[in-house]
Amino acid sequence: MYFILTRLAIAVVLCKASTSEEITFKNVTVEWVSDTGGNTTVVTSNSLKNDVPSGEEMSVNINGEVPILYERSVSDIENLKSLVLSGVDLEEIKPGAFVNLPVLQILILSKNKLTELKSDTFRDLNVSTIDLSQNSITTLQPETFKNINIRHLTLSNNQIVEFPSGVFENVTLGSLHLYNTLLKTIAPKALATTSLSSLVLSENKLEEIDPEAFDMPELTSLSLDFNSIKHLRAGDSKNLPQLNTLDLVANKLEEVPEGVFNNSKITHLKLNYNKISTIASKAFEDMSKISVLHFDHNNLTQWDNNWLGGTSNPDYVMAGFNQFSEIPDEAFKNYPKLYSIDLQGNKIMKISPKAFHKLERVVNFSLRDNEIDSWGPDWLVGVSIGTIDLSGNKLKCIDGDLDDIFKNNDFVQLEDNPWDTECAEKIKDFTTRKEKAPKTRSYVPN
Numbered sequence: 001m002y003f004i005l006t007r008l009a010i011a012v013v014l015c016k017a018s019t020s021e022e023i024t025f026k027n028v029t030v031e032w033v034s035d036t037g038g039n040t041t042v043v044t045s046n047s048l049k050n051d052v053p054s055g056e057e058m059s060v061n062i063n064g065e066v067p068i069l070y071e072r073s074v075s076d077i078e079n080l081k082s083l084v085l086s087g088v089d090l091e092e093i094k095p096g097a098f099v100n101l102p103v104l105q106i107l108i109l110s111k112n113k114l115t116e117l118k119s120d121t122f123r124d125l126n127v128s129t130i131d132l133s134q135n136s137i138t139t140l141q142p143e144t145f146k147n148i149n150i151r152h153l154t155l156s157n158n159q160i161v162e163f164p165s166g167v168f169e170n171v172t173l174g175s176l177h178l179y180n181t182l183l184k185t186i187a188p189k190a191l192a193t194t195s196l197s198s199l200v201l202s203e204n205k206l207e208e209i210d211p212e213a214f215d216m217p218e219l220t221s222l223s224l225d226f227n228s229i230k231h232l233r234a235g236d237s238k239n240l241p242q243l244n245t246l247d248l249v250a251n252k253l254e255e256v257p258e259g260v261f262n263n264s265k266i267t268h269l270k271l272n273y274n275k276i277s278t279i280a281s282k283a284f285e286d287m288s289k290i291s292v293l294h295f296d297h298n299n300l301t302q303w304d305n306n307w308l309g310g311t312s313n314p315d316y317v318m319a320g321f322n323q324f325s326e327i328p329d330e331a332f333k334n335y336p337k338l339y340s341i342d343l344q345g346n347k348i349m350k351i352s353p354k355a356f357h358k359l360e361r362v363v364n365f366s367l368r369d370n371e372i373d374s375w376g377p378d379w380l381v382g383v384s385i386g387t388i389d390l391s392g393n394k395l396k397c398i399d400g401d402l403d404d405i406f407k408n409n410d411f412v413q414l415e416d417n418p419w420d421t422e423c424a425e426k427i428k429d430f431t432t433r434k435e436k437a438p439k440t441r442s443y444v445p446n
């Protein structure tokens with residue numbers, strides 16, 4: 001009997017404890033603002049609905065400690081437009097916490113202590129933004145974001161290791177930010193929400209672009225910078241038919257084979273800050289829309305004049321800070337007109353007399369900080385270059401009539417070269433004269 005009584009007593013205590021625990025908002029500050037008013041109150045309650053007025057649409061900011069959002073704690077508020085629960089030590093969201101919030105647009109749950117997101121947590125919401133950045137989320141369960149319509153979702157700065165399939169079940173999603181997590185793999189189709197247009201996966205641990213995972217028919221922008229991608233393979237971008245921007249900065253690439261970007265609509269391709277030492281002749285073949293191509297800060301030694309065959313004219317070719325030592329014949333023949341070519345910071349010593357043949361017009365051409373020690377008088381015949389930067393080279397003199405040699409240039413940068421004393425005066429006179437001359441070259445984008 002004694003035992004039974006104690007047990008009962010304990011049960012009652014536990015029961016009481018658990019009901020009193022189920023108060024979501026304990027002594028927290030609720031700040032609401034609408035177009036015509038606002039107030040700040042300290043509340044203790046189970047439901048935010050009791051703490052804010054009905055009527056006009058409003059934004060609510062909660063300060064204090066909210067360790068658990070219990071079922072229906074943020075529900076049935078017909079005028080809640082924006083809710084900020086950031087830095088409130090939130091550890092858990094019970095499914096059913098967010099229900100019937102017809103005008104909710106913004107839900108900020110950043111800077112908390114969430115470790116997992118359960119199935120159905122955000123069911124049936126139709127919002128503009130959900131921000132779950134800077135939590136400690138390791139696990140995403142299937143159907144976490146079921147039947148949801150959301151424009152911007154951020155899960156950045158968490159501890160997510162894998163992205164299983166089924167997290168997005170019947171989801172309409174515009175952009176997804178998942179930078180700086182611990183993602184190593186993405187399951188096939190895991191991100192295949194039909195509408196995803198922008199995906200940021202920077203600063204993860206991804207090692208490949210698996211076309212089964214990167215199968216997003218409407219994706220236009222993909223950021224994969226600061227990952228560990230070592231190999232690109234033919235067909236990697238085949239399931240990204242609308243992609244126009246691909247950022248692969250600072251991965252571990254050593255080679256760009258042919259067929260990776262075949263038939264792509266990419267306009268901006270960033271391959272800079274890798275360790276690329278080989279780019280296949282046809283790696284950029286038929287990239288009909290390419291406009292900005294970065295492969296600077298790599299380990300390339302050979303300039304290939306077949307690159308970019310079958311393309312329209314790109315606007316920028318950024319190739320600085322590689323190991324190029326030579327510019328071959330007709331080096332730029334596949335893109336006769338463009339805004340800028342940057343070859344600064346290479347080891348260029350030898351320039352073929354026909355290097356610039358078939359090039360017609362460039363606004364800005366940098367060869368600064370190379371090892372060029374001579375310049376032929378007729379190299380630039382037939383090409384119009386707005387600014388040519390030859391500073392920081394090893395030129396001791398340029399023979400011939402400088403006004404003639406550089407007649408198709410508006411600006412000629414020649415500083416920081418080891419000019420011979422007898423040549424220095426000629427260079428200085430020319431530069432002064434050139435600075436005063438009228439400028440003519442302009443640029444019409446393709």
Ligand SMILES: *[C@@H]1O[C@H](CO)[C@@H](O)[C@H](O)[C@H]1NC(C)=O
Binds near residue numbers: 027
């Ligand atoms: C409520 O919070 C304030 C600080 O925000 C604190 O000073 C006060 O002691 C708290 N009251 C209770 C009953 O916890």
Ligand SMILES: *[C@@H]1O[C@H](CO)[C@@H](O)[C@H](O)[C@H]1NC(C)=O
Binds near residue numbers: 038039040041
């Ligand atoms: C703000 O809230 C307090 C506490 O609920 C209330 O006494 C006060 O009248 C409110 N002020 C306004 C302007 O609504």
Ligand SMILES: *[C@@H]1O[C@H](CO)[C@@H](O)[C@H](O)[C@H]1NC(C)=O
Binds near residue numbers: 126127149
């Ligand atoms: C979602 O909200 C937008 C506007 O906020 C509205 O146009 C759209 O019809 C809503 N969709 C659904 C399925 O409720």
Ligand SMILES: *[C@@H]1O[C@H](CO)[C@@H](O)[C@H](O)[C@H]1NC(C)=O
Binds near residue numbers: 124146147148149170
């Ligand atoms: C998909 O989600 C929408 C709400 O965004 C819902 O109306 C629809 O019934 C769901 N469809 C299925 C097949 O679950």
Ligand SMILES: *[C@@H]1O[C@H](CO)[C@@H](O)[C@H](O)[C@H]1NC(C)=O
Binds near residue numbers: 258259260
């Ligand atoms: C990529 O395109 C080039 C040029 O059209 C073609 O020669 C090559 O076979 C294609 N490669 C793949 C893997 O599709």
Ligand SMILES: *[C@@H]1O[C@H](CO)[C@@H](O)[C@H](O)[C@H]1NC(C)=O
Binds near residue numbers: 275277299301
């Ligand atoms: C660059 O390539 C050369 C061979 O061409 C190689 O010896 C060197 O280790 C490479 N450097 C880096 C940083 O990969």
Ligand SMILES: *[C@@H]1O[C@H](CO)[C@@H](O)[C@H](O)[C@H]1NC(C)=O
Binds near residue numbers: 341342344364365
């Ligand atoms: C020309 O190119 C160099 C090197 O890419 C760049 O630093 C400079 O700003 C460019 N100038 C103009 C006018 O575009």
